[in-house]
Amino acid sequence: MFTDMKDGTREEWMHIAAEHGKHQVSAAPKQIMESLARLDAIEVGFAATQLGHSLMAGTLARRSGASDEEVVAALCHDLGKLFSIPNHGAIAAEMLKPYVSEDIYHAVKWHQEFQGRYYFEHLGKDPEGRERFRDESWYAFAEKLVDEWDAPAFDPDFRADPLESFEPEVTRVFSNPKAMIT
Numbered sequence: 298m299f300t301d302m303k304d305g306t307r308e309e310w311m312h313i314a315a316e317h318g319k320h321q322v323s324a325a326p327k328q329i330m331e332s333l334a335r336l337d338a339i340e341v342g343f344a345a346t347q348l349g350h351s352l353m354a355g356t357l358a359r360r361s362g363a364s365d366e367e368v369v370a371a372l373c374h375d376l377g378k379l380f381s382i383p384n385h386g387a388i389a390a391e392m393l394k395p396y397v398s399e400d401i402y403h404a405v406k407w408h409q410e411f412q413g414r415y416y417f418e419h420l421g422k423d424p425e426g427r428e429r430f431r432d433e434s435w436y437a438f439a440e441k442l443v444d445e446w447d448a449p450a451f452d453p454d455f456r457a458d459p460l461e462s463f464e465p466e467v468t469r470v471f472s473n474p475k476a477m478i479t
Protein backbone atom coordinates (compact mmCIF):
# COMPACT_ATOMS: atom_id res chain seq x y z
CA MET A 298 0.00 0.00 0.00
CA PHE A 299 1.36 3.43 -0.91
CA THR A 300 2.68 5.86 1.69
CA ASP A 301 2.26 8.94 -0.51
CA MET A 302 -0.88 9.53 -2.59
CA LYS A 303 1.18 10.37 -5.66
CA ASP A 304 2.35 6.72 -5.77
CA GLY A 305 -1.12 5.12 -5.55
CA THR A 306 -2.16 2.54 -8.13
CA ARG A 307 -5.66 1.98 -9.48
CA GLU A 308 -5.84 -1.32 -7.59
CA GLU A 309 -4.95 0.37 -4.31
CA TRP A 310 -7.52 3.09 -4.84
CA MET A 311 -10.20 0.54 -5.66
CA HIS A 312 -9.41 -1.24 -2.40
CA ILE A 313 -9.53 2.06 -0.46
CA ALA A 314 -12.84 3.03 -2.04
CA ALA A 315 -14.35 -0.35 -1.12
CA GLU A 316 -13.11 -0.06 2.48
CA HIS A 317 -14.51 3.46 2.77
CA GLY A 318 -17.84 2.21 1.49
CA LYS A 319 -17.95 -0.58 4.08
CA HIS A 320 -17.02 1.83 6.86
CA GLN A 321 -19.58 4.41 5.76
CA VAL A 322 -22.57 2.10 5.97
CA SER A 323 -21.48 0.29 9.12
CA ALA A 324 -20.18 3.22 11.20
CA ALA A 325 -22.47 6.12 10.38
CA PRO A 326 -25.66 4.99 12.20
CA LYS A 327 -23.72 4.26 15.40
CA GLN A 328 -21.82 7.55 15.20
CA ILE A 329 -25.06 9.48 14.73
CA MET A 330 -26.79 7.75 17.67
CA GLU A 331 -23.78 8.41 19.91
CA SER A 332 -23.58 12.03 18.76
CA LEU A 333 -27.27 12.57 19.48
CA ALA A 334 -26.74 11.21 23.01
CA ARG A 335 -23.96 13.76 23.54
CA LEU A 336 -26.43 16.58 22.85
CA ASP A 337 -27.80 15.96 26.37
CA ALA A 338 -24.79 17.87 27.74
CA ILE A 339 -25.73 21.02 25.80
CA GLU A 340 -28.24 23.20 27.65
CA VAL A 341 -27.60 26.70 26.22
CA GLY A 342 -30.47 28.37 28.09
CA PHE A 343 -33.52 26.55 26.73
CA ALA A 344 -36.09 24.73 28.88
CA ALA A 345 -34.86 21.44 27.37
CA THR A 346 -31.39 20.07 26.65
CA GLN A 347 -30.45 19.81 23.01
CA LEU A 348 -31.08 16.07 23.17
CA GLY A 349 -34.52 16.62 24.70
CA HIS A 350 -35.26 19.20 22.01
CA SER A 351 -34.06 16.91 19.23
CA LEU A 352 -36.16 14.00 20.52
CA MET A 353 -39.24 16.23 20.71
CA ALA A 354 -38.67 17.48 17.16
CA GLY A 355 -38.15 13.93 15.91
CA THR A 356 -41.23 12.72 17.77
CA LEU A 357 -43.40 15.51 16.35
CA ALA A 358 -42.17 14.64 12.86
CA ARG A 359 -42.81 10.94 13.42
CA ARG A 360 -46.33 11.53 14.76
CA SER A 361 -47.18 13.69 11.77
CA GLY A 362 -46.50 10.76 9.45
CA ALA A 363 -43.18 12.07 8.11
CA SER A 364 -40.86 9.88 6.04
CA ASP A 365 -37.71 8.30 7.51
CA GLU A 366 -35.55 11.03 5.96
CA GLU A 367 -37.79 13.76 7.36
CA VAL A 368 -37.85 12.23 10.85
CA VAL A 369 -34.07 11.94 10.80
CA ALA A 370 -33.78 15.53 9.60
CA ALA A 371 -35.92 16.71 12.52
CA LEU A 372 -33.92 14.56 14.93
CA CYS A 373 -30.52 15.67 13.62
CA HIS A 374 -31.11 19.30 12.58
CA ASP A 375 -29.16 20.65 15.60
CA LEU A 376 -26.37 18.04 15.66
CA GLY A 377 -23.95 20.71 14.45
CA LYS A 378 -24.19 22.35 17.87
CA LEU A 379 -21.76 19.70 19.10
CA PHE A 380 -19.10 21.64 17.20
CA SER A 381 -20.23 25.20 16.55
CA ILE A 382 -23.37 27.24 17.20
CA PRO A 383 -23.38 29.98 14.51
CA ASN A 384 -23.11 27.54 11.60
CA HIS A 385 -24.72 24.50 13.21
CA GLY A 386 -27.38 24.23 10.52
CA ALA A 387 -24.80 23.97 7.77
CA ILE A 388 -22.77 21.41 9.75
CA ALA A 389 -25.83 19.21 10.35
CA ALA A 390 -26.87 19.58 6.71
CA GLU A 391 -23.46 18.39 5.52
CA MET A 392 -23.66 15.39 7.86
CA LEU A 393 -27.01 14.49 6.33
CA LYS A 394 -26.14 15.33 2.73
CA PRO A 395 -25.17 11.90 1.36
CA TYR A 396 -28.35 10.34 2.77
CA VAL A 397 -31.23 12.75 2.18
CA SER A 398 -32.91 14.61 -0.66
CA GLU A 399 -31.60 17.98 -1.82
CA ASP A 400 -34.71 19.63 -0.40
CA ILE A 401 -34.11 18.21 3.08
CA TYR A 402 -30.43 19.18 2.90
CA HIS A 403 -31.29 22.81 2.12
CA ALA A 404 -34.04 22.98 4.75
CA VAL A 405 -31.67 21.81 7.49
CA LYS A 406 -28.89 24.08 6.23
CA TRP A 407 -31.07 27.18 6.41
CA HIS A 408 -33.30 26.34 9.37
CA GLN A 409 -31.90 29.20 11.47
CA GLU A 410 -33.13 31.73 8.88
CA PHE A 411 -36.62 30.22 9.16
CA GLN A 412 -36.50 30.24 12.98
CA GLY A 413 -35.66 33.92 12.83
CA ARG A 414 -39.37 34.68 12.72
CA TYR A 415 -39.48 33.82 16.43
CA TYR A 416 -36.48 35.70 17.78
CA PHE A 417 -34.39 37.64 15.25
CA GLU A 418 -36.13 40.90 16.22
CA HIS A 419 -34.47 40.55 19.63
CA LEU A 420 -31.05 40.20 17.98
CA GLY A 421 -31.37 43.07 15.51
CA LYS A 422 -31.75 40.73 12.53
CA ASP A 423 -34.51 40.36 9.94
CA PRO A 424 -37.21 38.04 11.35
CA GLU A 425 -38.49 37.31 7.84
CA GLY A 426 -35.15 36.32 6.36
CA ARG A 427 -36.87 33.16 5.19
CA GLU A 428 -38.62 35.18 2.49
CA ARG A 429 -35.54 35.22 0.27
CA PHE A 430 -36.04 31.50 -0.14
CA ARG A 431 -39.74 31.77 -1.04
CA ASP A 432 -39.24 30.44 -4.59
CA GLU A 433 -37.08 27.47 -3.60
CA SER A 434 -38.43 23.94 -3.98
CA TRP A 435 -37.57 23.22 -0.35
CA TYR A 436 -39.34 26.26 1.15
CA ALA A 437 -42.47 24.35 2.18
CA PHE A 438 -40.50 21.58 3.86
CA ALA A 439 -38.31 24.09 5.69
CA GLU A 440 -41.46 25.74 7.06
CA LYS A 441 -42.76 22.38 8.23
CA LEU A 442 -39.42 21.44 9.80
CA VAL A 443 -39.11 24.71 11.69
CA ASP A 444 -42.69 25.80 12.40
CA GLU A 445 -44.23 22.40 13.18
CA TRP A 446 -41.37 20.31 14.57
CA ASP A 447 -38.47 22.51 15.70
CA ALA A 448 -39.99 25.68 17.17
CA PRO A 449 -42.55 23.89 19.42
CA ALA A 450 -40.02 21.34 20.70
CA PHE A 451 -38.91 22.91 23.98
CA ASP A 452 -41.57 21.66 26.42
CA PRO A 453 -39.94 19.59 29.17
CA ASP A 454 -43.34 18.06 29.98
CA PHE A 455 -43.76 16.71 26.44
CA ARG A 456 -43.33 12.93 26.44
CA ALA A 457 -40.95 12.47 23.54
CA ASP A 458 -40.06 9.05 22.22
CA PRO A 459 -36.71 7.82 23.64
CA LEU A 460 -33.49 8.04 21.65
CA GLU A 461 -33.29 4.26 21.19
CA SER A 462 -36.67 4.26 19.47
CA PHE A 463 -35.16 6.26 16.61
CA GLU A 464 -32.44 3.71 15.89
CA PRO A 465 -34.45 2.02 13.09
CA GLU A 466 -34.95 5.28 11.17
CA VAL A 467 -31.36 6.42 11.83
CA THR A 468 -30.05 3.05 10.66
CA ARG A 469 -32.19 2.95 7.52
CA VAL A 470 -31.23 6.48 6.47
CA PHE A 471 -27.54 6.45 7.45
CA SER A 472 -26.92 2.99 5.95
CA ASN A 473 -28.02 4.10 2.52
CA PRO A 474 -25.78 6.82 1.09
CA LYS A 475 -26.97 8.20 -2.24
CA ALA A 476 -23.42 9.25 -3.09
CA MET A 477 -19.99 8.04 -2.05
CA ILE A 478 -16.97 10.30 -2.24
CA THR A 479 -13.73 8.84 -0.89
Ligand SMILES: [Fe+2]
Binds near residue numbers: 374375
Ligand atom coordinates in the same frame (compact mmCIF):
# COMPACT_ATOMS: atom_id res chain seq x y z
FE1 LIG B 1 -33.79 23.11 16.80
